[in-house]
Amino acid sequence: MHVPDGFLDAPTSIATGVVATAAVAVALRGARRELDDRTAPMAGLVAAFVFAAQMINFPVGAGTSGHLLGGALAAVLVGPFTGALCLAVVLLVQGLLFADGGITALGTNITLFSLVAVGAGWLVFRGLQLLLPRRLSSVPVAAGLAGLVSVPVTAVAFVALFAAGGQAPVALEPVLTAMLGWHVLIGVGEALITALVVSSVVAARPDLVHGARPLLATRGLEIRTAGVAA
Amino acid sequence: MGAGHGHRLHYHGHSRIHRAEPHHKILALLGFVLVVVATPRDWFPAYAGFLAVLGVVIAISGVPVGYLLKRLVVEIPFVVFALLMPFIALGPTVEVLGMTLSKPGLLAAWALLAKGTLGVLASLTLAATTEPDDVLRGLQRLRMPELVVQIMGFMIRYLDVVTGELRRMTTAMRSRGCDPRSPRHWPALAKALGALFIRSYERGERIHLAMLSRGYTGRLPS
Numbered sequence: 001m002h003v004p005d006g007f008l009d010a011p012t013s014i015a016t017g018v019v020a021t022a023a024v025a026v027a028l029r030g031a032r033r034e035l036d037d038r039t040a041p042m043a044g045l046v047a048a049f050v051f052a053a054q055m056i057n058f059p060v061g062a063g064t065s066g067h068l069l070g071g072a073l074a075a076v077l078v079g080p081f082t083g084a085l086c087l088a089v090v091l092l093v094q095g096l097l098f099a100d101g102g103i104t105a106l107g108t109n110i111t112l113f114s115l116v117a118v119g120a121g122w123l124v125f126r127g128l129q130l131l132l133p134r135r136l137s138s139v140p141v142a143a144g145l146a147g148l149v150s151v152p153v154t155a156v157a158f159v160a161l162f163a164a165g166g167q168a169p170v171a172l173e174p175v176l177t178a179m180l181g182w183h184v185l186i187g188v189g190e191a192l193i194t195a196l197v198v199s200s201v202v203a204a205r206p207d208l209v210h211g212a213r214p215l216l217a218t219r220g221l222e223i224r225t226a227g228v229a230a
Numbered sequence: 231m232g233a234g235h236g237h238r239l240h241y242h243g244h245s246r247i248h249r250a251e252p253h254h255k256i257l258a259l260l261g262f263v264l265v266v267v268a269t270p271r272d273w274f275p276a277y278a279g280f281l282a283v284l285g286v287v288i289a290i291s292g293v294p295v296g297y298l299l300k301r302l303v304v305e306i307p308f309v310v311f312a313l314l315m316p317f318i319a320l321g322p323t324v325e326v327l328g329m330t331l332s333k334p335g336l337l338a339a340w341a342l343l344a345k346g347t348l349g350v351l352a353s354l355t356l357a358a359t360t361e362p363d364d365v366l367r368g369l370q371r372l373r374m375p376e377l378v379v380q381i382m383g384f385m386i387r388y389l390d391v392v393t394g395e396l397r398r399m400t401t402a403m404r405s406r407g408c409d410p411r412s413p414r415h416w417p418a419l420a421k422a423l424g425a426l427f428i429r430s431y432e433r434g435e436r437i438h439l440a441m442l443s444r445g446y447t448g449r450l451p452s
Contacts, residue, residue: 004305004308005346005348006266006267006342006344006349007342009267010264013264024378025375028377037438037447038435038438039377040380040381042431042438043384044381044382044383044385044387044434045384045430045431046431048389048391048393049426049427049430049431051385051389052389052426053423056423088378089382089385090385092382093382093385093389095353096353096356096357097357097362097365097386098304099239099301099304099353100304102263102353103260103352104263104267104349170318170338174318189413192416192420196417196419197420197424198424199424201428203424205428208428
């Protein structure tokens with residue numbers, strides 16, 4: 001999914017670079033609010049986690065495999081701003097130290113993953129939280145659906161960038177259809193993994209799931225004595 | 231950190247390229263790739279020139295060419311895309327070995343391969359000749375926001391720890407008959423990832439407390 005150098009022309013790369021810079025600046029301010037003085041160590045560790053989680057490949061079919069994007073997952077677990085910041089740092093490290101994703105395409109990659117994937121994932125998650133019953137068990141469901149939507153939305157954003165600055169005369173309609181079809185499929189995998197990971201964190205440490213905090217705040221302390229006495 | 235110092239792409243050496251200031255190297259890489267991306271695709275001699283420049287830099291750095299070529303595998307996914315290009319692009323067609331290929335598509339495939347490969351090769355050269363700490367110092371000199379550099383520093387410092395933890399977890403799961411690739415075992419895999427997240431988060435909290443107790447105020451001393 002990483003866009004390499006030379007995939008988009010120079011003006012598009014520079015324009016997305018400006019967008020990405022603005023997005024990172026906003027994410028930095030937001031993350032400071034979400035994590036206060038813990039920003040550096042916490043965001044660093046979460047970024048390391050996202051990097052590790054992306055190493056797990058799952059089969060998509062036709063012999064190829066996709067990996068977790070982690071946009072919706074990061075947004076639900078640590079909040080949209082910290083999540084966007086973590087993904088941007090992951091992309092920066094991958095580009096500079098692992099040659100994965102082009103240096104001039106860094107702005108494009110950050111725009112696609114930090115802005116579009118995390119943003120879309122978070123918006124869907126928040127929207128679903130308003131619709132679904134206000135219970136802890138609906139958090140993983142909302143997270144999964146957010147993951148499902150975030151992948152094809154990112155693919156569409158990619159096609160839009162390709163239409164603006166692509167380096168090949170390709171009929172856009174079939175590309176859009178192919179990208180959408182393919183990425184809905186990848187999105188299903190992303191949705192399942194996201195929902196399962198979030199549900200396992202909710203089971204063990206619900207307080208660590210940023211998206212569950214509004215629910216926890218309304219919950220009173222419950223003291224169960226009968227079970228202990230028996 | 232059993233993996234030792236440096237990162238997986240670094241190639242230890244003492245060449246002039248290794249010793250160059252990291253912020254100069256990052257700027258040079260960015261400038262080089264931008265020029266490559268902006269070069270019209272049918273200026274074929276220019277691409278030979280770019281490759282020659284890169285070849286000279288690699289020769290000075292003393293990094294074996296095979297070492298870099300082996301690591302070009304990161305570009306395979308988009309090589310596949312480039313190879314598809316002549317089949318899906320529009321425009322006048324040409325017959326090659328009985329296949330109808332699009333002429334602009336062929337040109338686009340060439341441009342993708344040439345620009346992408348030059349970009350990856352240049353990035354690999356930076357990664358092979360620059361320690362992660364130096365990359366961070368370089369970014370700091372280039373006025374990258376301090377907080378981003380700090381987050382990157384923590385990420386790089388704990389990358390091997392966290393990935394090592396995940397590797398041990400998946401090894402343990404495999405030895406119990408789990409196949410991480412099979413969707414049937416995704417629940418187990420997701421629980422492992424959930425546990426990995428909690429461990430990473432709690433490690434971050436412990437690190438933060440340890441730093442506070444040593445006088446950390448939210449900024450790193452310069």
